[in-house]
Amino acid sequence: MKSGALAAIVAFGLFSLLIGIRTDQGPTGALELEPRLMALGAFLAVAFVGGFLRGWLAGEPLDFTSYLPDELKAAATQVGRFFGLALLAFAIVEPIVFYNNRYVLDLGILVLTYVMLGWGLNIVVGLAGLLDLGYVAFYAVGAYSYALLAQNFGWSFWICLPIAGLLAAGWGVILGFPVLRLRGDYLAIVTLAFGEIIRLVLLNWQSFTGGPNGVSGIPRPSFFGIPFTADEKGFAATFGLEFTPTHRIVFLYYVILALALLTNWVTLRLRRLPVGRAWEALREDEIACRSLCINTTKS
Amino acid sequence: MEYFVQQLINGITLGSIYGLIAIGYTMVYGIIGMINFAHGDIFMVGAFIALITFLVLVAIGITAVPLALLIVLIVAMALTALYGWTVERIAYRPLRHSFRLAPLISAIGISIVLQNYVQVAQGARVKPLPPLIHGGYTLFEGNDFAVRLSNIQVIVVVTTLFLMVGFSFLVARTRLGRNMRACEQDLKMAALLGIDVDRTISLTFVIGAALAAVAGLMFLLYYGVVDFFIGFLAGVKAFTAAVLGGIGSLPGAMLGGLLIGLIETFWSAYFSIEYKDVAAFSVLVVVMIFLPTGILGRPEIEKV
Numbered sequence: 001m002k003s004g005a006l007a008a009i010v011a012f013g014l015f016s017l018l019i020g021i022r023t024d025q026g027p028t029g030a031l032e033l034e035p036r037l038m039a040l041g042a043f044l045a046v047a048f049v050g051g052f053l054r055g056w057l058a059g060e061p062l063d064f065t066s067y068l069p070d071e072l073k074a075a076a077t078q079v080g081r082f083f084g085l086a087l088l089a090f091a092i093v094e095p096i097v098f099y100n101n102r103y104v105l106d107l108g109i110l111v112l113t114y115v116m117l118g119w120g121l122n123i124v125v126g127l128a129g130l131l132d133l134g135y136v137a138f139y140a141v142g143a144y145s146y147a148l149l150a151q152n153f154g155w156s157f158w159i160c161l162p163i164a165g166l167l168a169a170g171w172g173v174i175l176g177f178p179v180l181r182l183r184g185d186y187l188a189i190v191t192l193a194f195g196e197i198i199r200l201v202l203l204n205w206q207s208f209t210g211g212p213n214g215v216s217g218i219p220r221p222s223f224f225g226i227p228f229t230a231d232e233k234g235f236a237a238t239f240g241l242e243f244t245p246t247h248r249i250v251f252l253y254y255v256i257l258a259l260a261l262l263t264n265w266v267t268l269r270l271r272r273l274p275v276g277r278a279w280e281a282l283r284e285d286e287i288a289c290r291s292l293c294i295n296t297t298k299s
Numbered sequence: 300m301e302y303f304v305q306q307l308i309n310g311i312t313l314g315s316i317y318g319l320i321a322i323g324y325t326m327v328y329g330i331i332g333m334i335n336f337a338h339g340d341i342f343m344v345g346a347f348i349a350l351i352t353f354l355v356l357v358a359i360g361i362t363a364v365p366l367a368l369l370i371v372l373i374v375a376m377a378l379t380a381l382y383g384w385t386v387e388r389i390a391y392r393p394l395r396h397s398f399r400l401a402p403l404i405s406a407i408g409i410s411i412v413l414q415n416y417v418q419v420a421q422g423a424r425v426k427p428l429p430p431l432i433h434g435g436y437t438l439f440e441g442n443d444f445a446v447r448l449s450n451i452q453v454i455v456v457v458t459t460l461f462l463m464v465g466f467s468f469l470v471a472r473t474r475l476g477r478n479m480r481a482c483e484q485d486l487k488m489a490a491l492l493g494i495d496v497d498r499t500i501s502l503t504f505v506i507g508a509a510l511a512a513v514a515g516l517m518f519l520l521y522y523g524v525v526d527f528f529i530g531f532l533a534g535v536k537a538f539t540a541a542v543l544g545g546i547g548s549l550p551g552a553m554l555g556g557l558l559i560g561l562i563e564t565f566w567s568a569y570f571s572i573e574y575k576d577v578a579a580f581s582v583l584v585v586v587m588i589f590l591p592t593g594i595l596g597r598p599e600i601e602k603v
Contacts, residue, residue, distance in 0.1 A: 013381045017351045018344070018420050031426055033354050131400050133407075178588045185334050188403060189538065190587045193580040196535070200580075204573045 007051025008044050015043045091257060095250040105249045109256055116260040123267055129283025131188040134175075134195025140202060142168035147215040148208075220248060301444040306568045307561070312452045312521065314560020315459035319514035320537035321544070321552040322466065323507030329483045329547035330503050331395070336406035337386055339534015340413035341508050345379040345515030346525045347417055350428055353519075364431055375516055376509040383508025386413075387501055410531070418527040425526040428519060455517045462513060463553055466506075470549065479503060483547070532576060536563070539583040545596025554595065 020040035026032035091108075098104040117139060124132045146164035149155060155163075179190045202209050209215065270276040320342050327335045352371045361367055390409045394401045435449030470476035478499045481489040490496045518533070519525055536559055544555025562582060567575040586593065 010381065010385065013378060014385060017348050017355075017378065018417065021351055021355065023351060023354060023421060023426055025424065025427075030429065031350075031354055033351075033358055131403070178584070182587060182591070185400075185403060186587055186591060188400075189334065189542075190584055193535070193583045197577050197580045197584075200574065200577050 001052065001055070003055030004048045004050075004052030007054070008048040011044050011047030015040060019043055095253050100246060102246055102249065105246060105253060109249070109253050112253070112256040112260055116256065116263055119260065119263045119267060123270070126283075129279075132191045133188050134191035134193070134198070137175075137195040137198040138168045138172055140198060141171050144202060144209055144215070147218050150218050151215060301439070301441050301446050302568070304438070305444070305446045306564050308446070308448055308452060310561035310564035311557060312455050312560070313564055314540075314557035315456050316514050316517050316521070316556075317533070317537045317540050317560050318553040318556025319459060319462065319510050319517070320533060321541040321556045322549060323511050324538050324541040325544075325546055325549060325552040326479070326503050326507050328541070330479060331391075331402075331482075331486070331500060333391065333402045334406070334538070335391075335504075335507075336403065336534070337390075337409040337413060338507065338511060339532075339537065340410050340530035341379060341383055341386070342511040342515050342518075342533055342537075343525070343527065343530030344382055344413060344417065345375050345508070345512030346519045346529065347421065347426075347515075347527075348378050348512070349375040349516040349519050350426055350525055353428060353431075368431075372513065372516060375512040379512035379515070380505045380509045383504045383511075384501055387504040391504075392497070392500075410534075414527050414530065421527070423527065425524045427524045430523055432520060451520055455521060458513065458517065459553075462510065466510070467549065469506075475499070475502060535583070536576075536579045539579055539586070542583065542591075542593055543586050545593030548593070548595045551593055551595035555593065 020036060022034045022036050023031045024034060091112075094108060095105060117136070121132070121135050124130055124135065142164045145167040146160050149160045149163060150157075175191075175194050179187055179194075182190060203212060205211070271280070320338065323338045323341070324335060327333060327338070349371050352374045353367065356362075356367045356370060361370070386409055390405045391402050394405055432449075432451045432454065435447050435452070438446045438448055440446070470479060478489070478494045479502075481492070481494055482496060482499050486496060489499075514533075515525075518529070537556065540555035540559040541552050542555070543558055544551030544553070559579060559582065563575050563579055566578040570578075
């Protein structure tokens with residue numbers, strides 16, 4: 001009871017001004033106040049209940065799995081082994097099942113893009129233990145490289161894609177050079193700063209990158225040279241299928257799925273190589289690494 | 300020449316604001332070795348609390364500016380200190396014995412939480428406040444340019460000086476300051492000698508947050524607009540200031556703040572104003588690479 005009241009008092013101090021009152025610009029341009037007592041009351045109630053529960057459950061373990069029977073846990077472990085494979089099969093089959101549903105396909109591509117970003121970050125943060133906060137700057141560099149190459153030189157999708165990847169990797173090397181001697185916290189801050197610098201430069205360099213307007217009119221990808229159009233030279237006519245605009249989206253989905261799986265496979269192989277082992281040792285204890293003659297900078 | 304002096308005045312004012320925030324960063328790093336990413340957003344929350352308190356005071360009829368300022372100062376410092384305390388209890392204390400980067404990642408999370416909290420609670424648009432402190436002095440004229448020192452600039456610098464002196468006194472002469480210095484040197488030993496380490500750390504966060512609240516109030520009065528994103532930029536620049544001056548050192552934080560304020564003002568005055576943030580970030584990168592302990596910092600010996 002007491003901890004609930006205490007939590008409610010702290011919550012009142014925290015939320016009374018920022019949630020209890022809403023400021024909006026009125027017709028004269030000056031800010032007007034609008035009290036929101038219901039919202040404030042809701043927050044206070046939640047804080048009270050939370051504090052109360054905390055005082056009530058104090059000292060009891062929050063390990064819910066200890067209450068389950070053992071047979072259930074064994075069965076769940078068995079199912080868990082097949083779960084990953086089942087999800088992978090679903091990922092491969094999904095565009096065929098949903099081939100007309102643009103929304104599901106777009107969502108799938110977005111998810112796979114993030115998965116690939118996550119797996120890439122896993123190599124830096126997970127394997128080597130280097131907290132890289134400016135990682136998405138390379139994402140931006142790759143995207144802009146592809147866009148500007150495709151737009152200015154007109155090369156096809158399959159040439160631009162690897163070149164954009166190489167350019168982003170090149171930037172990674174350039175930015176990595178000066179920061180290699182730093183540890184933990186400092187590395188995080190410097191990579192964050194680099195990420196912000198790249199963002200600001202891309203946003204402000206209007207003549208090169210188009211500034212806030214971005215790059216538009218990027219040519220669409222083709223299926224190894226066969227364009228995805230509705231005429232006779234198009235993809236649909238060549239393969240004897242009926243034309244839908246989603247063919248291009250399905251193609252992109254499979255490209256990203258293949259690339260993501262490639263990233264994962266490369267990661268698994270890298271862990272077995274001496275380089276990968278050096279990274280994992282680096283992550284655990286940098287000083288021990290140095291005393292064992294592993295060149296931390298080169299890793 | 301006149302332009303230069305005007306930019307000098309502007310730079311010192313901006314630098315004072317950054318210095319106040321930088322003290323929070325440097326204190327927390329000194330005592331638990333953790334960079335509090337959320338501190339910039341605590342500054343933003345302080346600015347918002349100050350804004351809303353001003354509007355409430357006007358709504359209930361207190362319009363005398365000095366009295367309103369005093370009430371807003373006290374309320375903003377108290378409530379922002381409460382935010383600082385809460386953030387420390389929820390996000391940092393449970394992770395104190397976890398691996399080294401855990402509190403850092405948690406701090407990034409809290410930073411995002413605070414930004415979105417204010418964005419949802421108060422709306423994403425900028426919030427303007429009509430200027431409350433008018434007037435100033437024209438120092439001298441020449442070349443068709445009059446060098447002006449406005450009252451608000453005087454207030455910012457004087458308040459900062461006052462707080463710096465008070466804070467140095469706190470750290471050097473009081474028992475709390477002694478506890479803080481002891482924890483900074485050796486946390487385990489301080490605990491063994493009977494210092495309440497949890498309380499000392501909490502109070503460090505609380506004082507840092509209170510100073511950030513003052514900085515937020517100054518920012519609000521000086522610029523007249525706040526929005527939910529000012530915390531991120533101000534936070535990174537203040538962190539740059541703390542690192543530049545030597546992280547863990549209090550006079551270093553103030554010196555670094557002034558330097559960053561001056562660099563930013565002179566860059567936007569003489570070069571290009573769009574890339575002024577890039578200048579601040581580049582300074583951070585250069586300082587980290589070539590001078591990681593800063594100007595007034597102590598070299599850190601990493602023990603096995």
